[in-house]
Amino acid sequence: MSRIWAVARHMIAEGIRMKIALVFIGIIVIILPVMPFAVAGDGVTITSRVQSFLAYSLGSVSFLLSLLTVFLSCGSLSNEIQMKQILMIVSKPIPRWHFFAGKWLGIVVLNAVLLLFTGVTVWGFTYYLKGMPTSVADDRETLEYEVLSVRHGVKPQEPDFESIVEEKIRRLKEEDRLSDMAYSSMKDIHQRLREDLKIQWRTFVPGEYTGFIFNNLMVDREKEDYIHLRFKPISPSGVDDVMFRARWMCGDPQYPNTMTDQNVGEFVCERFHRIVIPTHAVNPKGKIFFGKQNIDTKETITFEGDESFELFFPIGSFHWNLFRALTIIWCRLAFLAVMGLLASSFLSFPVACLACMLVLLVASFSGFFSQAIEYANIAPSGEDPLWIVGPLLRPLGAVFVWVVPDFSKFDPIGNVISGRVVPLMWVIQSVLILIFIKGMILGILGCVILTKRELAQVVV
Amino acid sequence: MPTNEPTVVQTIGLTKIFKDFWHRDRVVAVDKLDLNIHRNQVFGLLGPNGSGKTTTIKMLLGLLYPTRGRINVLGRAPTDVAIKSRIGYLPEESYLYRFLDARETLDYYARLFQIPRQDRRRRVEQLLEMVGLTREARRRVGEYSKGMARRIGLAQALINDPDLLILDEPTTGLDPVGTKEIKDLINFLNRQKQKTILLCSHLLADVEDVCQQVTVLYGGRQQAVGNIRELLSQKNLTQITTERLSDAAIDRICKLVAEEESKRVVSVSTPSDKLETFFLRIVKRAQEARQQTSGVTAGGRIAEFLATDASQQRPEAVVDSLIAAAESVKTTTEEPESTIPPEEPAKDVIDELLTTTQTTDSDESADMDQAASEAVTDQPDQGDREFIDRLIKGSDKENDDDKE
Ligand SMILES: Nc1ncnc2c1ncn2[C@@H]1O[C@H](COP(=O)(O)OP(=O)(O)O)[C@@H](O)[C@H]1O
Ligand SMILES: [Mg+2]
DSSP states (O other): OHHHHHHHHHHHHHHHHSHHHHHHHHHHHHHHHHHHHHOOTTSSOHHHHHHHHHHHHHHHHHHHHHHHHHHHHHHHHHHHHHTTHHHHHHTSSOOHHHHHHHHHHHHHHHHHHHHHHHHHHHHHHHHHHHTSOOOSTTHHHHHIIIIIEEEEEEOOOOOOHHHHHHHHHHHHHHTTOGGGSOOSSHHHHHHHHHHHHHHHHHOBOTTOEEEEEEOOOOOOSSSOOEEEEEEOEEOTTOOTTOEEEEEEEEOOTTSGGGOOOOEEEEEETTSOEEEEEEGGGSOTTSOEEEEEEEOOSSOOBEEOSGGGEEEEEEEEEHHHHHHHHHHHHHHHHHHHHHHHHHHHTTSOHHHHHHHHHHHHHHHHTHHHHHHHHHHHHHSOGGGOTTTTTHHHHHHHHHHHHHHSOOGGGGOOHHHHHTTBOOOHHHHHHHIIIIIIIIIHHHHHHHHHHHHHSOTTSOOO | OOOOSOEEEEEEEEEEEEEOTTSOEEEEEEEEEEEEEETTOEEEEEOSTTSSHHHHHHHHTTSSOOSEEEEEETTBOTTOSGGGGGEEEEOSSOOOOTTSBHHHHHHHHHHHTTOOHHHHHHHHHHHHHHTTOGGGTTSBGGGSOHHHHHHHHHHHHHTTOOSEEEEESTTTTOOHHHHHHHHHHHHHHHHHHOOEEEEEESOHHHHHHHOSEEEEEETTEEEEEEEHHHHHOOTTOOOOOOSOOOHHHHHHHHHHHHHHHOOOOOOOOOOOOOHHHHHHHHHHHHHHTTOOOSSOOSOOOOOHHHHSOGGGSOTTHHHHHHHHHHHHHHHSOSOOOOSOOOOOOHHHHHHHHHHHHHHSOHHHHTTSHHHHHTOOOOOOOHHHHHHHHHHHHHTHHHHHHHHO
C-alpha cells in the first residue's frame, strides 16, 4: 500500500509541476471568479443569474477537468514508458499493478482536491450573488426556493391506465373496430391509447375538476413549513400568454386537520408557477390530496411532460447537494482516469489521447449509440448495410457501449441548478458503476496488459 | 579464483530474437548464452556496441522476455517481484524524472523499497554525499549534466544496499574522478561486503580493474569466458619498474639480460605522468581550495549504511542458503552453503590489489599513486626472484649516483 501511495504522490507532483496541470488549474482559478460577473442570466433577476453562473461554472470545470484527466492519465504513463523511466520503477520490488493503481490514485486525488476547491468557490460566489441588489419583488425568495433550498420532486400518482386501456381494447374488439385504428401492431395501438389517456388526464377543459395524489412525502408535519407545487400550464390553442383562473384545495378528508382553505388564482400559460402548501396538509402516511378545478369559462389548459406538474418538498441544503453532485462528477473523472491509463498502457500518447477523446464523446452520447446498435439488430437482415462485417462488428460495438458508461446518466449539474436533490442513491450508484464495476474492469485489463508487456521493447 | 559460492545468476541457452512488426525475426540480440555468476563475484560482461549486453541485463530483470532459454536470478524467475528488493540496477542511461530534484528522486525510489522514513532520510543524505551532489541536491534533475544524472542513477541503484548490483556501463559519462570512485566502490562492495556485481561495459580498462570473471560477447554470442587473470596473463614477459635510470645503466642492464638469460629487452620507456593521475590531482586541489562549482563536489566517501559491517546485518543469509539449496537440487554438485564467509582482513585486500597490479601492464599500475612512488613493491614469482636480485645489485652504483 505504501508503494501505491508513493507512486500516487509522485503522480500528484507530476500533475502539479508539469505545466499542463498548471494551465488547467490556472484556467479554473481565473474562470471561477470571473464567471459571476460575466454571466447575466436574463439580466433582471438574481435567480437566473445564479442559475446561469452554476451552469457555466460547473459545466466548464467538469469539462476542463475531463480534459485534464485524459491528458494527465494518458501522458503520464505512456511518457514514462516511452522515456523508459518505467524501467527503473519495475526493476524495484513493486508489482506493476501497484504502479498502475498508484497512478490512478494520484490523478483521482488531484481531481478531488480541484473539485473541492471548485465546490468551495462556487458555493461562495453563489451566496455572494444572492446578496446582490435586485429590483424584482420576491426575487431573493424565489432564489431561496428554487435553487438554494434543495428539494425533492414528486410526480402525481397516475391512475391505473393499464386496465382502462385493456378495457377499451376489449370493447373495440367486440365492436370489431380495431382495424379502424391506423396502426400496424397491437403494441402500437396499446401505446397510442395510453398516451391519449395520459393527455386527457392532464388536460382541464373549462369547469373540469381533477384530484391528484402525491405519495411518499417525507416531511415533518409538526414543523411549520411549506411544500410547493410547481407547474407550467400550456394552452392547447398554442396562443401565447393565455390567462386562466383556477381553484384548488388540498388535504385528506379522513384527517380533518389536514384540510386547507380553498384558493383561487390567475395564471399565465407558458410560465412556471408555484403554489405554496403548508406541511400540515400532508397526512400522517406521507400522502397529500390535491384537487384542482379549471374555473375559466373558455380556456382549456394542459400540462406537457412530466416536469411540468410536480410537488416539491425541502430535503437538504445547497452545500450538501453541491457536494454530492461534485462527487458524481468525480466518479466520472475517476472512470476517465482508468480509461486513460488503460489506453496508455499499450498506446503512445497521441493515440491514447485520441482514443480517450473518442470514448469521452461516445460516453456523452452513449444513449444515441446504444439505440443505434439496438436498431441495427432488429433491422431486417436483408437490408443490413454492413451485411458481412455487421454481425461481427455489432457484438463488439455492444460490448463497447456496455463498458463505456452513459455519461448523461451521471450528470448532476442540472439538478444543482434547478435546486433538485442529488439523491444519495445516485451517488452510490455512480461510485459502484463508474469505479467498482466499469472502472475496475478497465483497470484490471490495464494491469494485465502492463504486466504482460515487455516494457523495454521500443515504442514508436 | 575458483569458487564454491552459490550461483546468484544463471542462464541456460538464453536467446533473444527481436521481431519486426510482421513478427519476422529481425535481430538475434542474444544467442544461446550460458552465464554463471557466483556470489561475491565481480562479473564483467564485455563486448562492442550492439553485442547484446544490455539486452541480456534487461532479460535478467524481467524487462524483456527471453525468446528461448532459462533464467534464474537469486533462485527465482526474473519476473518475480520479491527478488527485486535485493537487486540494484543502473541502466545504460539514467532515466530520471526531470521535474524532481535529486533528493526527491532518491526518496521516491527508496519509498518503492518501503524503506522506513528515518532510514530513508539517512540513506538519501549519505548517498548524495557519496556521489558528491549534496550541494546540488535542490536542483531539478532535468538540469543535470549527463554525468551528474549518472551519479544519481548510481546512488539510486545502491539505496536498498543490494546483494546483487547490476551496472550497465556505469562509467559512461562520468569524469575520471567518478570513474575511479565507482571502481573503488565496486571493489569495496565486493571485498568488504561480499556483494555480487554484474558489470557490463565496453571500456576495457574499467573491467580490468575490478572484474574477476569476464565473458566476452560478440553478436550476442559468447566468445570467451573465464577468470580475468588467466585470460590476460602474458607468461613470456617480465616488467620491472625502477626510479629513473641513466642511459648507461639501461645499456648495461640490456647487456646483462642478454648475457644471463640470452633474452631481448623489448622496450624501455619513461612513462609520463598519466593524464588520469594528473587530472585527479588537479581536481583534488580545487576541491580542497573549495572553489565554486555547480557540478559535483568531493564525494567518494562510501555511504555509511553501505559500509556497516556485513556480518552483522545479513538476515539474507537464510535466503542465500535457500538459494544454495535450490542450486544443489539442480546441479547436485555443490554443498548448500549456509555459513557466512569470514570478512577478509584489510591486509589481504591490499595484497590482492598489488597482485592485480603486477599482472596488468605498466599503464595501469601507474594509476595507483602510491604504487608509482614506492618503486618496486611487486612480489614476483620465486623463479624470477634471483634474477632480479642480481640485477639490482649490478646497478647499485648507478642508483647511488642518481640519488646524490
Ligand atoms: N527493443 C529492441 N528492438 C529491436 N532491436 C533491439 C532492441 N534492443 C536492442 N536491439 C538490438 O539488439 C542488439 C543488441 O543490443 P544491446 O543489447 O543494446 O547492445 P549493447 O551490447 O551495446 O548493450 C543490437 O543490434 C540492437 O539493435
Ligand atoms: Mg548497452
